[in-house]
Amino acid sequence: MRQRDRRKRRVETRESRDRWMITYADLITLLLIFFVILYAMSSLDTDKYNIVTGSLSETFKSGSTVLEGGDGILDAGKSTENKPESTDGDGNAAATAGPNDGSAEQTENKTPSVRELAFREQETKFAELMGVITNYVEENNLEEQIFVADKPQGIEITLSDRFLFDIGKADLKSPALPALQQLSGLFSDIGAKISIEGHTDNTPVSSASHYNDNWELSGARALSVLRFFLDREGLNPDNFQYAGYADTQPTADNTTAAGQQKNRRVEIIVLRQLQEGDIQSRD
Structure with a gap:
């Protein structure tokens, strides 16, 4: 019985001593990931980066926030699909301005002040x-x-x-x-x-x-x-x-x-x- 207790104590002691290696290994892994991300960003394709950032920007603009009682970013697409069409005074569906309706072009070609x-x-x-x-x-x-x-x-x-x-x-x-x-x-x-x-x-x-x-x-x-x-x-x-x-x-x-x-x-x-x-x- 005493020998079993001693053996158990030795195992626990060895595990407690080696526990720092787990933390160290996690740290090394995170550092590796960090440097991989830095390398990827340094050779990032500008066109692809603009596409991604533009997509994220539109998502943040269209998504309702959680603090305001909305569904958050992940449900932004659903909320857009389920959004009812606005109607005019006669009950007819009114056109809603979209991102590709020419408003951006109007902004670029606006009349000088x-x-x-x-x-x-x-x-x-x-x-x-x-x-x-x-x-x-x-x-x-x-x-x-x-x-x-x-x-x-x-x-x-x-x-x-x-x-x-x-x-x-x-x-x-x-x-x-x-x-x-x-x-x-x-x-x-x-x-x-x-x-x-x-x-x-x-x-x-x-x-x-x-x-x-x-x-x-x-x-x-x-x-x-x-x-x-x-x-x-x-x-x-x-x-x-x-x-x-x-x-x-x-x-x-x-x-x-x-x-x-x-x-x-x-x-x-x-x-x-x-x-x-x-x-x-x-x-």
């Missing part, structure tokens, strides 16, 4: 503006005085200070007037806000200057260009804004004479933003 149409029209005008100014600059050999670039914020027209002003002054020079007149004709129907921004290098103004510092000088130069458009050309003041930035926004190295020359400039930026009047006029 008013804002989108206005944006497209503005981009067309911007492209024309770039072309006209570029041709004008090339025809009049002004490549060293006027620079045009299409930036994210809008069309940026950079005019050199020596093209517009004498040193330390903010009065427009007469040779610059034809170019500004050309720009004013383009701005009259552009339908965008125009920002005029003055910049200087880091050299302090001379003691004989009418301006206390570069802030006043840069602002006065931007204002002179603005006044030309408003007073001489009669453009709408609601479409303009101006600012002076002194030497806070250099585009070149101020330690060289060439860099300082590039930093002394006036930028006219036709901003990429729609005005409310442009959108409302289409409604």
Whole structure:
């Protein structure tokens, strides 16, 4: 009897000691399955994946949820088959929109919004503006005085200070007037806000200057260009804004004479933003 008890205890002890191997084997199996799934996903056919995800999406959309008292996802097909047809006022069966009734095609080919149409029209005008100014600059050999670039914020027209002003002054020079007149004709129907921004290098103004510092000088130069458009050309003041930035926004190295020359400039930026009047006029 004692020998049987001892034998039984040994068997139980051995089983309890080896029980961890079962857990370990399960873990290894799960890891193997996990890596197999990862490999399968890495080489998944995109078309088949889209089909499967689309099918699951439709199932989730059509199935009633358990929380709402429905039958759940598995019975979604049954609930769809047994769903009664809707009827119109005369008791006739009414047509029910299905997934292939053309609604998806209508969504893809929907009419562009008013804002989108206005944006497209503005981009067309911007492209024309770039072309006209570029041709004008090339025809009049002004490549060293006027620079045009299409930036994210809008069309940026950079005019050199020596093209517009004498040193330390903010009065427009007469040779610059034809170019500004050309720009004013383009701005009259552009339908965008125009920002005029003055910049200087880091050299302090001379003691004989009418301006206390570069802030006043840069602002006065931007204002002179603005006044030309408003007073001489009669453009709408609601479409303009101006600012002076002194030497806070250099585009070149101020330690060289060439860099300082590039930093002394006036930028006219036709901003990429729609005005409310442009959108409302289409409604």
